Amino acid sequence: MTTSPLRVAVIGAGFMARAHSHAWRTAPRFFDLSRDPRLSVLVSREEARGQKAAHDWGWDSWSDDWRAVIERDDIDVVDICTPGDTHAEIAIAALGAGKHVLCEKPLANDPADAADMVAAADAAARQGIVAMCGYSYRRTPALASARRLIAEGALGTIRHVRAQYLQDWLSDADAPHTWRLDRASAGSGALGDIGAHSIDTAQWLTGERIEGVSAHLRTFVTSRPRRSAEVGLGGTGDLDAERLPVDVDDAAAFIAGFSGGALGVFEATRMALGHRNANRIEINGDRGSIAFDFERMNELEYYSEDDADDRRGFRTIQATDPAHPYAEAWWPTGHGLGYEHTFTHQVVDFVRSIDGTPEPPTFADAYQVQRVLAAVEESARDEGRYTRVR
Ligand SMILES: NC(=O)c1ccc[n+]([C@@H]2O[C@H](COP(=O)([O-])OP(=O)(O)OC[C@H]3O[C@@H](n4cnc5c(N)ncnc54)[C@H](O)[C@@H]3O)[C@@H](O)[C@H]2O)c1
Structure with a gap:
């Protein structure tokens, strides 16, 4: 199978960013994927944490500015692993910039923000952009x-x-x-x-x-x-x-x-x-x-x-x-x-959605x-x- 790179940015440097990092690395090694995930950039608010997390979890680089990362032409996926109050702003900006978005659960902190995210996802879907929420136990x-x-x-x-x-x-x-x-x-x-x-x-x-x-x-x-x-x-x-x-x-x-x-x-x-x-x-x-x-x-x-x-x-x-x-x-x-496999499966389903087989x-x-x-x-x-x- 031919594989073109899928350049990922993860936002966050905590528990879920670590689980997702493992998943992005592991998924193409155990499943046939049409795209080859590249761990391009990890975003952290704190420099020491960002540098260490990027190094330990296999990311090419780190940044403290998610807005700048979202605007980059060399990023295809934005993976949101931050608390709920940040999800709507980051996801809507990323979808608007033409990035596929994997967003941790719960989708937002209230239905109004979640509705705005659905509208952004619907608009992006018309351009072939995928948005998925991380209900990983599925x-x-x-x-x-x-x-x-x-x-x-x-x-x-x-x-x-x-x-x-x-x-x-x-x-x-x-x-x-x-x-x-x-x-x-x-x-x-x-x-x-x-x-x-x-x-x-x-x-x-x-x-x-x-x-x-x-x-x-x-x-x-x-x-x-x-x-x-x-x-x-x-x-x-x-x-x-x-x-x-x-x-x-x-x-x-x-x-x-x-x-x-x-x-x-x-x-x-x-x-x-x-x-x-x-x-x-x-x-x-x-x-x-x-x-x-x-x-x-x-x-x-x-x-x-x-x-x-x-x-x-x-x-x-x-x-x-x-x-x-x-x-x-x-x-x-x-x-x-184990627990980590659920996140690997989530990446597999997300990449397959990008490839045209939609997965909820x-x-x-x-x-x-x-x-x-x-x-x-x-x-x-x-x-x-x-x-x-x-
Ligand atoms: N799918 C699951 O089973 C599962 C499990 C745990 C957490 N979660 C979800 O994942 C998300 C993150 O949880 P976590 O456990 O990784 O939290 P965490 O506290 O371990 O990590 C959160 C990260 O977000 C960063 N952050 C916080 N506010 C930020 C901001 N305004 N801008 C940039 N970065 C910011 C923090 O610095 C930290 O690096 C939450 O939505 C949570 O509900 C899902």
């Missing part, structure tokens, strides 16, 4: 297989969606403040940080939209110590005596009505001690069920009513067999995949998630009143 082979099972009708009519996203890194009341606890930067707390993944996964797996919600949000710890540097989940650097306010939710719980009639129960928290990254979903239909937990990401639980009476029960499917999406490119069956989630899909997040917040402000997604 690229987990076990979940992609679950989606296929559901689309084939193996679960029948969907009745229940039960989604929990449980982390515990904020359980300690003296864990440091980060941008993830600041509404202006993050939009919301556990809800938009991890609950957004559950919403996206649930809608994508079922093919149904959430139409309304009844929600409660809680903030258990209202201030936290400042940390001198803000990179990574907990930040780095010395703890400061000063405490900064927390103005987002620590936990979110809501019930949801789906367009096909299913009933959803959702929970997102960063205070469930003992659960490091339990991104779980269970779906029950009238013919079968699936259950998944990212902490066992190579396994899919599947129950079928079609099994003989004396053989019924959840079975554990190893999603490493080449028959599962993405798995064929990797290791022999049973030699599992589009900005419009991510805008729908944003509207659900807004409805959850509106409902919680009104003591859980059932609130339609607008």
Whole structure:
């Protein structure tokens, strides 16, 4: 296959920039791609961080000016790995400059910005420009297989969606403040940080939209110590005596009505001690069920009513067999995949979209998630009143 270069700029130098760097490097080595990703420039606000990250993660150069990078003729892709308050400005500018855009989730911090991003993506699409949002859990082979099972009708009519996203890194009341606890930067707390993944996964797996919600949000710890540097989940650097306010939710719980009639129960928290990254979903239909937990990401639980009476029960499917999406490119069956593979698969799907085979989630899909997040917040402000997604 002939490969022309695809020159990438990543904006950000934190957790996701590192995961995406690995993915850009790895994707062409394991998958046949029509374009050859080049790690051209990494953008960081801080010089020392930018230089070190660019060097360690394999980028040709670094810059502290994303606006200048977006204007460059020798950049094809802008990969946005910064907090939510920056997504709209960077994405709209990049799309306007004719760059393909991969933007981390949640798409924005509110539906108005997300709608502007959809308009920019629609305009750019007319010039052949691709925009995708980074709901990376879609690229987990076990979940992609679950989606296929559901689309084939193996679960029948969907009745229940039960989604929990449980982390515990904020359980300690003296864990440091980060941008993830600041509404202006993050939009919301556990809800938009991890609950957004559950919403996206649930809608994508079922093919149904959430139409309304009844929600409660809680903030258990209202201030936290400042940390001198803000990179990574907990930040780095010395703890400061000063405490900064927390103005987002620590936990979110809501019930949801789906367009096909299913009933959803959702929970997102960063205070469930003992659960490091339990991104779980269970779906029950009238013919079968699936259950998944990212902490066992190579396994899919599947129950079928079609099994003989004396053989019924959840079975554990190893999603490493080449028959599962993405798995064929990797290791022999049973030699599992990890977190980083989901980002590699995301790059593969993004490059294939540029090549003319569109792969969701589009900005419009991510805008729908944003509207659900807004409805959850509106409902919680009104003591859980059932609130339609607008
Ligand atoms: N897909 C996933 O599973 C997943 C996981 C984690 C984070 N995310 C998303 O990725 C994005 C980044 O999160 P992260 O965990 O990498 O955060 P992080 O704190 O580790 O890194 C953020 C980076 O953005 C930079 N930055 C912040 N504001 C900036 C600005 N105004 N201009 C330029 N750079 C700026 C910071 O200096 C830092 O380098 C967020 O939208 C987050 O929700 C997605």
